[in-house]
Amino acid sequence: MKEERRSYTQALKKALLGLAAMMPMVVGVVGLVGVFEVFITQKMLASLFTGDAVKDTVVGTLAGGVAVGNALVSYILGGELLEQGMSLYAVTAFILAWVTLGVVQLPLEAQMLGVRFTVTRNLLALLFTMLVAIATVWTLGLVK
Numbered sequence: 001m002k003e004e005r006r007s008y009t010q011a012l013k014k015a016l017l018g019l020a021a022m023m024p025m026v027v028g029v030v031g032l033v034g035v036f037e038v039f040i041t042q043k044m045l046a047s048l049f050t051g052d053a054v055k056d057t058v059v060g061t062l063a064g065g066v067a068v069g070n071a072l073v074s075y076i077l078g079g080e081l082l083e084q085g086m087s088l089y090a091v092t093a094f095i096l097a098w099v100t101l102g103v104v105q106l107p108l109e110a111q112m113l114g115v116r117f118t119v120t121r122n123l124l125a126l127l128f129t130m131l132v133a134i135a136t137v138w139t140l141g142l143v144k
Helices: 002-039 042-046 053-067 071-083 088-100 106-113 115-139
Strands: none
Touching (some): 002 106, 053 088, 053 115, 071 088, 106 115
8 A cells, every 4th residue: 555655656746747847848838829829810811711722721721730729719710711701621621720730839749749759640630631621521512
């Protein structure tokens, strides 16, 4: 019983030390996400889309990857973009990239999970974001 308690205490100490070491990076990432959310407005995002399926998918993916945010906000923003006349390709790619890619979060992810994993995951997320956006529009039968 005493041995278990000692191992739990050691594990807790190790976890707290790891958390303390990560805190500067976490605070930096949170700050950068806040800056992006303040300075990248819906009008700025809307001006990026042209109506061309391929361009809109690519631009939606890149804009969503840079903008970064949580899923709930992306659905609301996606609805607003659709109401402003953005293509479903762009909005789908934007929402997928918004929640799966994270340029701002790359340093923290690399520190926590390793550079190789981070690069591989983000490249795959980039590719599949575009493929899923196109497949979604095709599946819904909304191809123009």
